[in-house]
Amino acid sequence: MLNKNFVFAGVIAGAMLAACTGHGSGDVVPASGPVTLPAIAPDVAITATLPKNTVGEELPSAGLGTFNSPFWKATIGGFTQTQFSQTLAFPPDTKITLRNLSHTTPHTMNVIQTVQGPPAKFPANPSLPTSPAGHGILGAGFRSGILQPGKSVTITLSKAGTYLIGCAFHYSEGMRDVFVVEKGAKPGQEATPPPDAR
């Protein structure tokens, strides 16, 4: 379901080429050479705006960037529901897809703690197990488990609240964010991506 919606230019071009070479008889052998598509860059997924109700995660240094939020008084990064790192916000009872945008690196999403509001004080050395917990429902103690590159998991946001989240592997590399589940809440401003990551 998600894959169908998660289209970007390279996929469309590929589909069109496939259609061209495929019409007529079913056993046409595609011509070699000119049909070769340009390689899809490892970080191409992050150049697409994510489908509705999707959170993408990736190292800030791999292209998502970090954002210094005056509202939360914290530097966040590694998670987005648009294109670049931002604080996350959805209304309660949304079912979201958490997608690892990397083609090479496993990530997780762990709830570190719940907070009442700003400032977001990320603890220096939180416990960050990589095993899944919480039965797919975001809340205190929720953990996605290890998401391999390109993989997704569904998370239901049935508990309103404000959560500090992080990646078990890359918390110290800036994969930490604020996740607000509240009626009318809006995701935060997006980071400016690092110039060398595109």
Ligand SMILES: [Cu+2]
């Ligand atoms: Cu990670």
